[in-house]
Amino acid sequence: MAKVFIVAEHRQGAIRDATYELVTLARELESKFALEPAAVVIGHGVRPFAEVLSRHVNETIMVENEALADFRYETYAAVLRDIIMKETPLVVLCPQSAFGMELFPRLSAETGRPCATDCVQVEMDGPSLVVVRSIYNGKINSRLAFASSGGYLITVRAGSYAPAAEADKAGTIRDYPCPAFGEPFKTEFLGYREAAAGTVDISQAPFLLSIGRGIKDTENIPKAEELAAKLGAVLSCSRPVVDKKWLGKERQVGTSGRTVKPKLYLAMGISGAFQHLAGIKGSGTFIAVNRDPKAPIFRAADYGVVEDMFKIMDALKEQIGT
Numbered sequence: 001m002a003k004v005f006i007v008a009e010h011r012q013g014a015i016r017d018a019t020y021e022l023v024t025l026a027r028e029l030e031s032k033f034a035l036e037p038a039a040v041v042i043g044h045g046v047r048p049f050a051e052v053l054s055r056h057v058n059e060t061i062m063v064e065n066e067a068l069a070d071f072r073y074e075t076y077a078a079v080l081r082d083i084i085m086k087e088t089p090l091v092v093l094c095p096q097s098a099f100g101m102e103l104f105p106r107l108s109a110e111t112g113r114p115c116a117t118d119c120v121q122v123e124m125d126g127p128s129l130v131v132v133r134s135i136y137n138g139k140i141n142s143r144l145a146f147a148s149s150g151g152y153l154i155t156v157r158a159g160s161y162a163p164a165a166e167a168d169k170a171g172t173i174r175d176y177p178c179p180a181f182g183e184p185f186k187t188e189f190l191g192y193r194e195a196a197a198g199t200v201d202i203s204q205a206p207f208l209l210s211i212g213r214g215i216k217d218t219e220n221i222p223k224a225e226e227l228a229a230k231l232g233a234v235l236s237c238s239r240p241v242v243d244k245k246w247l248g249k250e251r252q253v254g255t256s257g258r259t260v261k262p263k264l265y266l267a268m269g270i271s272g273a274f275q276h277l278a279g280i281k282g283s284g285t286f287i288a289v290n291r292d293p294k295a296p297i298f299r300a301a302d303y304g305v306v307e308d309m310f311k312i313m314d315a316l317k318e319q320i321g322t
């Protein structure tokens, strides 16, 4: 039976959510196309992660070594190269994250296996693998079929699949020998630095009013701040608002900002780029205001208002009163 491997991503003592999304995808490939899922966990002190994953898949391959304590391309790629060449999985999945983006394209060149990055859907069409990639800020889905190969490397965009719920399989954990590394390394792990915490913690707010480039000018920021205060919401934003220094980085929602889980997310003047939407996938009710009826954000929102955001801001202020 052909296999699909999930390369687990973990950081600072926890498995990243994106790994559980890959579990869902691998299970889908199992039920629809009879691929057998297995997990690969690489690192130091990673047995607890392997134990968690063994409750999701029949087999978890664990490579445990002190030299793998911190992620560096040379060591992780050496391990994965060895596993891929010996175990010959048909598909290897990894999150489209800094981790996956550094590992997979180079690994593809080194193993000769084709790679597609940032996929939002993965399936088989007969013997060949087909992936969907969302391009031009989510406006177009491009469907790619690979020429036949012994194996494929795929990175998957966060939020494309729902994370797998807790499971209770009794899968096995296989201790895989760590291969020798080609030292000296070209890179050095200097340390892990968490982004500085700002004055607000948008990740804990139950109600976020989020503004995007549609706010147009720094002069309009006080209007949004006033509305947020009246609504009892915390003000957050998309990346261009931070890039223009209209609001602080601690208020940015998205892949390079914060992941938020408010009960209510009210987005105004935000187009709905995947980097933004990936940060709100755990939100409750999602309302979008945008004057462009074709804005991608409407495909993700629960409720959409096609209107000038300034009109809606004024109307809300008027409704609430002083």
Ligand SMILES: Cc1cc2nc3c(=O)[nH]c(=O)nc-3n(C[C@H](O)[C@H](O)[C@H](O)COP(=O)(O)OP(=O)(O)OC[C@H]3O[C@@H](n4cnc5c(N)ncnc54)[C@H](O)[C@@H]3O)c2cc1C
Pocket: 211, 212, 213, 214, 215, 237, 238, 239, 240, 241, 252, 253, 254, 255, 256, 257, 258, 268, 269, 270, 271, 272, 273, 274, 275, 276, 279, 289, 290, 291, 292, 295, 307, 308, 309, 310
């Ligand atoms: C590596 C990387 C990481 C990234 N990380 C993030 C991230 O963490 N978070 C993030 O947000 N982005 C991130 N981005 C940027 C992302 O790709 C988009 O460019 C960004 O989200 C767009 O922001 P926006 O929707 O505010 O602006 P735009 O895409 O310019 O959209 C503005 C929207 O406002 C609407 N609008 C304009 N005027 C009005 C009005 N008066 N009333 C109503 N609607 C109006 C327009 O119709 C448009 O849809 C990242 C990009 C890269 C490459």
